[in-house]
Every structure is written in C-alpha cells, then in structure tokens.
Amino acid sequence: MRYVKLPKENTYTFLERLKEWGRLYAPVKISEKFYDFREIDDVRKVEFHYNRTIMPPKKFFFQPREKLFEFSIKDAEYRETLEDVEPFVVFGVHACDIFGLKIMDTIYLDELPDKYYKVRREKGVIIGISCMPDEYCFCNLRETDFADDGFDLFLHELPDGWLVRVGSPTGHRIVDKNIKLFEEVTTEDICNFRDFENKRAQAFKYHEDWGNLRYLLELEMEHPMWDEQSDICLACGICNTTCPTCRCYEVQDIVNLDGNTGYRERRWDSCQFRSHGLVAGNHNFRPTKKDRFRNRYLCKNSYNEKLGLSYCVGCGRCTYFCPAGISFVRNLRTIMGLEEKSCPPELSEEIPKRGFAYATGIRGEDI
Amino acid sequence: MSENPYLSYDARILEVKDLTPREKLFTLRFVDPEVGENFSFKPGQFVIVDVRGFGEFPISICSSPTRKGYIQLCIRKVGRMTKFIHRMKEGEIVGIRGPYGNGFPMERMEGSNLVLVAGGLGMAPLRSVLWYAIDSGKYEHIWLFYGTKAYEDLLFRDEIVHLLKHGNAMNCSVKLAYEIESPSCIYLERGFSDRVCKGVVTDLFRGEEFDVENTYALICGPPVMYKFVIRELSNRRLSPGRIYMTLERRMRCGIGKCGHCIVGTSTSIKYVCKDGPVFTYWDALSTRGLI
Numbered sequence: 001m002r003y004v005k006l007p008k009e010n011t012y013t014f015l016e017r018l019k020e021w022g023r024l025y026a027p028v029k030i031s032e033k034f035y036d037f038r039e040i041d042d043v044r045k046v047e048f049h050y051n052r053t054i055m056p057p058k059k060f061f062f063q064p065r066e067k068l069f070e071f072s073i074k075d076a077e078y079r080e081t082l083e084d085v086e087p088f089v090v091f092g093v094h095a096c097d098i099f100g101l102k103i104m105d106t107i108y109l110d111e112l113p114d115k116y117y118k119v120r121r122e123k124g125v126i127i128g129i130s131c132m133p134d135e136y137c138f139c140n141l142r143e144t145d146f147a148d149d150g151f152d153l154f155l156h157e158l159p160d161g162w163l164v165r166v167g168s169p170t171g172h173r174i175v176d177k178n179i180k181l182f183e184e185v186t187t188e189d190i191c192n193f194r195d196f197e198n199k200r201a202q203a204f205k206y207h208e209d210w211g212n213l214r215y216l217l218e219l220e221m222e223h224p225m226w227d228e229q230s231d232i233c234l235a236c237g238i239c240n241t242t243c244p245t246c247r248c249y250e251v252q253d254i255v256n257l258d259g260n261t262g263y264r265e266r267r268w269d270s271c272q273f274r275s276h277g278l279v280a281g282n283h284n285f286r287p288t289k290k291d292r293f294r295n296r297y298l299c300k301n302s303y304n305e306k307l308g309l310s311y312c313v314g315c316g317r318c319t320y321f322c323p324a325g326i327s328f329v330r331n332l333r334t335i336m337g338l339e340e341k342s343c344p345p346e347l348s349e350e351i352p353k354r355g356f357a358y359a360t361g362i363r364g365e366d367i
Numbered sequence: 368m369s370e371n372p373y374l375s376y377d378a379r380i381l382e383v384k385d386l387t388p389r390e391k392l393f394t395l396r397f398v399d400p401e402v403g404e405n406f407s408f409k410p411g412q413f414v415i416v417d418v419r420g421f422g423e424f425p426i427s428i429c430s431s432p433t434r435k436g437y438i439q440l441c442i443r444k445v446g447r448m449t450k451f452i453h454r455m456k457e458g459e460i461v462g463i464r465g466p467y468g469n470g471f472p473m474e475r476m477e478g479s480n481l482v483l484v485a486g487g488l489g490m491a492p493l494r495s496v497l498w499y500a501i502d503s504g505k506y507e508h509i510w511l512f513y514g515t516k517a518y519e520d521l522l523f524r525d526e527i528v529h530l531l532k533h534g535n536a537m538n539c540s541v542k543l544a545y546e547i548e549s550p551s552c553i554y555l556e557r558g559f560s561d562r563v564c565k566g567v568v569t570d571l572f573r574g575e576e577f578d579v580e581n582t583y584a585l586i587c588g589p590p591v592m593y594k595f596v597i598r599e600l601s602n603r604r605l606s607p608g609r610i611y612m613t614l615e616r617r618m619r620c621g622i623g624k625c626g627h628c629i630v631g632t633s634t635s636i637k638y639v640c641k642d643g644p645v646f647t648y649w650d651a652l653s654t655r656g657l658i
Contacts (some may be wrong), residue, residue: 071419076460080371112622115369115371123641127403202599214633218655219631253422262420266619269626276627279617280424280445283590285630285656299629302636 002166004175004182005189006155011162015091017178021125021170022087024059027053046092046155051134052317056244057090057097058104061120062268064241068116068251069264081263090123090277096315098128098151098154099144100244103313106306107247112348125170128154130196133204136316138329140204144313146197158192163226206329208338214301214310216335219292225334230293232324237270238319239296239328245311248276271295297331372622373416375462376402381437383457386522390443390488391453392429395463396436408432409470410495411613411645415621416440417462421451423639425618426499426609428466429491431498438463441491441522467621468644470498471611476583477505484596485513486568486588492613493587501537509537510575514544514568514588518552521545531559542571568592569599579605586612593658597648607648614657630656 006014012140018024024140026046035050070079108117128151140146147154152171155162163185166172175182183267184225240246250269255262269276272293278285286292300312312328319328333339382394397403408414413427430439444453452461473496481500484494490513500506511530515521521543530541543563544550555563564570568588584600586593593612600610615637616628623641631637631654637646651657 016657073420076377076419078375078377078462080373081373107624110623112372115373116420217633221655247624249619249624251625253420255420264419264422271626279615280443280449285616298631298633299636301633302631303634 002172003185004164004166005158005161005185006164006182007161010181012043014178014181015040015046018089018091018125018127018174019312020177021174022089022123024089024091026091027321030054037092040091046232048129050090050092050101050321051131052094052136052315054242054317054321056100056242056315056317057093057126058100058244058247059267060088060124061101062104062121062247062249063116065265065267066116067263067265070261071253071264072261073255074260085119085123086303087123088126089127091127092129092176093126093151094131094315095128095147096139096142096144096313098126098147099139099307099309099313100141100315101126102150102307103245103304103309103311104247105150106302106304126151130154130156130200132200135205136320136329137204137314138206138316139314140201141206141208141210142310142311142314145204146198156193157196158189161189163189163193185351206333210332210336213332213336214303217298217301217332220335223335225331226290226294229326229331230290233272233289233326234291234324235272235289235292236323237272238321238323240270240272241268242317242321243300244315244317244367245300245312245337246270250275270298297328300328301332373464373620375415375423375464377460378438378463380455380457380459380461383455384538386441386524387516387520388572389520390441390522392523393440393442393452393455394430394437395440395461396438397463398460403436406438406466408438408466409600410499411470411475411492412466412468413492413621413644414438414463414465414467415618416442416452417446417464418452418455419462421448423462423619424448424468425615425621425646426580427495428614429494431495431502433499433502441488441494443488465621467618467640469642471585471613472625473499473503476579478576480507480582481509482510482577482582482584482600483512483589484568484584484592485511486585486592487515487520488522489587489613491587491594493585494523494526496585497539501539504538507538507581509539509541510577511541512544512568512571513541514571514592515546517545517547518549518555528555531562542575544568544571567595569595572599572603577603579603579609580607584610586610590658607652610648610652612648612658614639614646616640616644630654632656 024040025037026040028038028045029047030036034054036054066194067081070081108114149167152168154165248269249266251266253264277284286295301310303310377398378395379398381396386390386392413424413425416426418424426440428438429441442449444450483493500509530539534541544566586596618628618640619625621640623638628639635654
C-alpha cells in the first residue's frame with residue numbers, strides 16, 4: 001500500500017481540490033447534537049471529529065427513494081429512467097461505514113448486479129477518516145474498526161496532519177494530481193500513527209469475544225429480553241433507516257393523475273413494519289412486533305458468507321437514534337450473559353422451551 | 368448501458384381459461400421471439416409478473432419446460448393485483464421477468480420414483496414437474512396425491528381426470544382427496560373408488576408402498592399441510608434429504624436484493640427467491656421459520 005502525508009495546513013486546500021473530482025459530500029454539524037453527510041460549499045464547515053452521521057453513506061448509492069422506470073399504460077411503453085449520474089466524492093467516511101458499503105456490495109453487486117447501485121458505486125469516490133470511538137461504538141467486536149480496502153483514500157489523524165493510505169487507482173490519481181500538497185511519511189509520523197491506533201483500541205467500551213453470539217441468539221429465542229424490549233419498541237423503523245447495511249426495499253407503481261403515465265419507484269423498507277412479512281391472502285410470516293423485533297437481531301447478527309463478517313458493523317446508530325432508548329449492544333450482551341441480570345433464574349425457569357426445540361412439532365419420531 | 372435485472376419483457380396473453388371461479392390459467396408468449404427462445408426454466412422456478420401501473424408479483428410457472436413456445440401461470444384472485452390481472456383479456460400485454468429460484472433438481476431425481484403431494488393451489492408448480500416427468504420419461508414411477516377443498520376446486524380438472532383414467536400407461540398414478548362432498552365428486556368416485564376419496568391428502572398414502580431408497584417426495588401446498596405430509600413420509604422412513612418442498616414469500620425483486628423473503632436465524636439466513644423456493648426437509652430442520 002502507498003502511504004503519504006497530508007500536512008494539517010494543506011487540509012482545506014486538499015478538500016477544495018477534491019471538488020474537481022465531483023460533487024463533494026462530507027459530514028457537517030446539522031444541529032446541536034447531530035451530524036450528517038451534506039453537500040459541501042464552504043470546506044471550513046467540514047467536521048473531522050464527528051461521532052456518527054444520522055444517515056450512513058449507503059444513501060448515496062442506494063437512494064431512499066428512487067425512480068426505476070417510467071411507463072405509459074395505454075401505449076404499453078416502458079422506459080428505464082437512470083439519468084446520468086454525476087461523479088461525486090464522499091469525504092470523511094468512518095471504517096465501519098466502509099465495511100457497511102462492502103456488505104452492501106456483496107448483495108447488490110453479485111451475479112445479477114443492481115444497475116442503479118452499480119452506476120453510483122462506480123461514480124463515487126470514498127475518502128475514509130480515522131475516528132475515536134464513543135460509548136455507543138462496538139466496531140472492534142465486529143472486526144470492522146480498520147478498513148483494509150473499499151476506499152480510495154483513508155486519512156489517519158496525526159498531531160500535525162494526516163497519514164494517508166492510498167487504496168485504489170483513483171486514490172493514486174488524486175494524490176498524483178495534487179502531489180505538491182503531500183509529503184513523505186517520516187519515522188515520527190509512523191510513531192504517531194501507532195500511538196493513535198493504540199489509543200483508539202483502548203478507547204472502546206467493551207473488550208470481549210462475541211464469537212458465539214449468533215449461536216446464543218438462536219438458542220435463546222425464548223429469552224425474556226425479547227418480550228421486555230420489543231414491548232417498549234415503537235416499531236418506527238429508525239434502526240433500519242440509519243443502519244449502514246439494511247437494504248430491504250419496497251416497490252410501488254405510482255400513476256399520474258392522467259391515469260395513463262406514471263413511474264415505478266422503490267424506497268427503503270423496514271422489517272419492523274407489519275407489511276414486511278405480509279403475503280397474498282393476508283397471511284403474515286412475522287405477525288407480532290416481537291417476531292419483527294427478533295428478526296432484526298437475528299438478521300444483523302448472521303454472517304455474510306462472502307466477507308465472513310456479521311451484517312452489523314457496530315456503528316451504534318440503531319442505539320444512538322432509537323427514540324425508545326433500546327440499546328442493541330445491551331440486549332445482545334444480555335443474551336450472552338455479560339450484563340447484570342442476564343438470566344434471572346426465577347424467570348428462566350418459567351420459559352416453556354429453549355434451544356433447538358424447533359421443528360420438533362413436525363419431526364417424525366424416528367429421525 | 369449494462370443489463371438491468373429489473374427490466375421485464377413484454378408477453379402477450381394468448382389464452383385465459385377459467386379453472387375454477389377463483390383461479391385462471393394464463394397462457395403467455397413473449398412478444399420478442401428471441402426472448403422466448405432464450406427463456407429456459409426448470410420446474411419449480413417462478414417468474415415476476417409485471418402489470419405496469421399496478422406492480423409486480425411472483426408466480427410459479429405451471430407449464431412444463433418440455434412444452435415449448437409458451438408459459439402458463441395459474442393465478443388465484445386474492446388481492447389487488449391478482450384481481451386486476453383476472454380482468455385482463457386475450458391479446459393484452461403483461462411484463463415477465465425471470466425465471467428465478469432454484470427449481471426442483473430434476474436431473475438428480477432421474478431414474479427414481481416421484482411422489483408429488485399437492486394441496487390446493489400447490490398443484491400449480493407441481494404440474495410443471497408432472498408433465499416434465501411424463502414427457503421426458505426418465506422417471507421410474509410417478510404418484511400424484513392431490514387434495515382439494517371440493518371437486519369444484521380441482522385445478523386442471525381435464526388433465527387430472529385424464530391421468531386418473533389413462534395414467535398407468537404413462538407410469539403415473541393419480542389419487543385425489545376432497546374435503547367437502549358435492550354431486551360431481553360422487554360421479555367421479557363411482558369409477559375410481561380406490562383412487563378418489565373424501566378426506567385430506569395424507570389419507571391418500573394409505574395402501575401405497577414405495578421404495579424409500581429410490582423415491583423423492585415433492586410437496587407444495589398451504590403451510591399447514593407440510594407438517595402432516597412430512598410426518599407421513601417420515602413414518603415411511605423417507606430421508607429428509609429426499610423430501611423437497613417449495614415455499615412462498617412475496618418477493619419484490621426475485622434476485623436476492625429486496626430482503627422480503629429472508630428466512631432463518633443468525634446462523635442460517637436464506638433468501639427464498641435465490642436459495643429457494645425449493646428446499647429439502649433438512650434445510651427446514653436447520654433453518655427456523657422455513658415452514
């Protein structure tokens with residue numbers, strides 16, 4: 001990998017130069033407490049030390065609402081509506097969000113790639129930035145705290161600038177074109193980089209092994225936590241919309257007032273909604289709020305086979321933004337017996353069935 | 368521009384046939400002959416039907432790949448979109464994309480006995496298997512156990528009655544069960560009292576013997592049916608790996624993107640549209656929520 005140094009005094013010039021590569025998006029402070037990726041006009045507004053943005057960067061590639069086709073019913077006409085996507089630069093993406101995009105890629109860029117996602121992914125430049133975890137972060141447990149690839153450039157903070165890792169041919173071109181802004185990496189920079197990484201590794205709230213989490217989740221399907229926590233859940237779906245790897249969508253045809261022309265639109269869907277598991281004849285595969293609540297935990301903690309990582313990248317958004325104050329991490333730690341009052345004995349004895357009791361209802365006696 | 372997987376191809380409705388008051392059989396042909404030629408499918412796969420202005424829905428193909436030049440879809444009127452397509456006439460255009468899903472492993476089952484167990488609308492995907500098996504002649508013997516609510520709900524009545532009469536010549540035994548008595552089924556029963564009975568589909572297993580080492584069971588029907596049929600098959604010691612079943616979910620994309628058909632738990636997430644819709648009973652034993 002190629003390493004260069006961007007001195008602090010050149011940072012804003014560099015940001016200004018990035019605009020030559022496309023529309024620039026970066027995290028800005030949008031209210032007292034929250035940050036979000038916005039288009040940047042004045043580069044001095046860019047936040048380098050933000051905890052997390054409201055929306056993950058998936059919104060640039062898999063848009064919240066997207067027109068797929070236009071049609072005319074009378075003429076049986078049917079047209080693709082993928083307008084030319086302008087190149088753009090997303091600056092200041094944390095490692096967990098880069099992993100989020102890599103997970104999205106495994107789904108949306110498989111054998112049958114999603115064209116709408118693919119075009120945007122090809123046009124987008126990703127520039128990562130190092131961060132210090134807050135109490136909501138648990139990317140170290142998900143092994144997503146350091147991105148090996150999936151970015152064009154990655155900026156690591158040093159006391160007097162940035163150590164820049166170059167991760168793609170586009171990254172090389174950006175550096176080469178602005179080579180006067182960069183310097184060689186010195187021994188002192190390497191020491192500073194190491195110190196930062198060590199400090200960061202210590203800053204996480206939890207240092208434990210979650211290796212058996214997905215088995216425990218499956219074994220503890222009847223744990224009282226599910227009832228308690230799903231009861232206070234508002235089923236608003238904010239955990240899905242802010243999740244960097246949630247990718248369910250709903251498709252709808254919208255007909256204009258003339259009754260003839262219209263368009264097909266897809267938009268983000270949430271598995272916390274009743275409509276998610278609904279099929280023809282009004283049958284619902286996840287009829288209760290508890291079913292839907294548990295489904296998200298199981299889905300997020302399953303493993304992506306292509307990356308060998310869980311679908312949850314540990315960004316902490318679902319906890320940070322939850323209006324009901326439900327803590328994803330605390331609930332998972334309850335399941336793993338790491339929280340106090342994990343398995344209240346007086347309750348656990350009442351639980352009707354635990355463990356691999358499923359399918360027994362349909363199991364013949366002899367198999 | 369690269370290929371867009373969400374693009375559907377125009378298909379013309381050649382024929383609409385009433386099967387029952389609720390189900391219609393649509394025979395479709397692609398408008399572009401090249402698309403029609405490249406469209407090859409396996410029994411058990413499904414397509415996404417696109418009615419522009421209304422939306423898309425997944426439907427399994429009920430014609431056999433051995434009958435070329437058209438595809439047939441059996442559609443029950445259950446909701447907004449199926450109600451709309453029921454009003455469509457011959458000559459009108461719908462969009463079709465697919466085929467999707469894994470389908471039944473027909474090659475692996477060659478030379479074996481097939482036991483097809485259908486309940487109600489579950490006959491639709493199994494009809495594809497049935498005619499594929501009969502047309503190809505590569506299978507030892509075929510049993511079709513078909514349970515319906517009433518004789519009036521019997522899908523593909525002409526074909527089924529024809530096989531009931533002449534099936535032996537095609538190595539095919541058909542047995543029917545109905546839950547509600549009506550005058551017409553009494554007429555049917557008179558000729559075939561050993562093969563038509565009042566009851567549920569599991570009653571049809573009575574008196575039938577198959578070589579479990581060389582038999583595959585293919586099941587499709589309402590969710591409640593599976594557990595009784597599987598119990599019946601397990602009692603006969605048919606291996607879970609030899610029991611295939613097809614599942615339904617309402618997929619939006621059909622290609623493992625939209626997430627609506629995700630089943631399973633933290634160790635076994637599966638997409639019904641991509642990894643299924645045909646699963647073995649082993650899969651069901653290790654994936655919670657599959658059936």
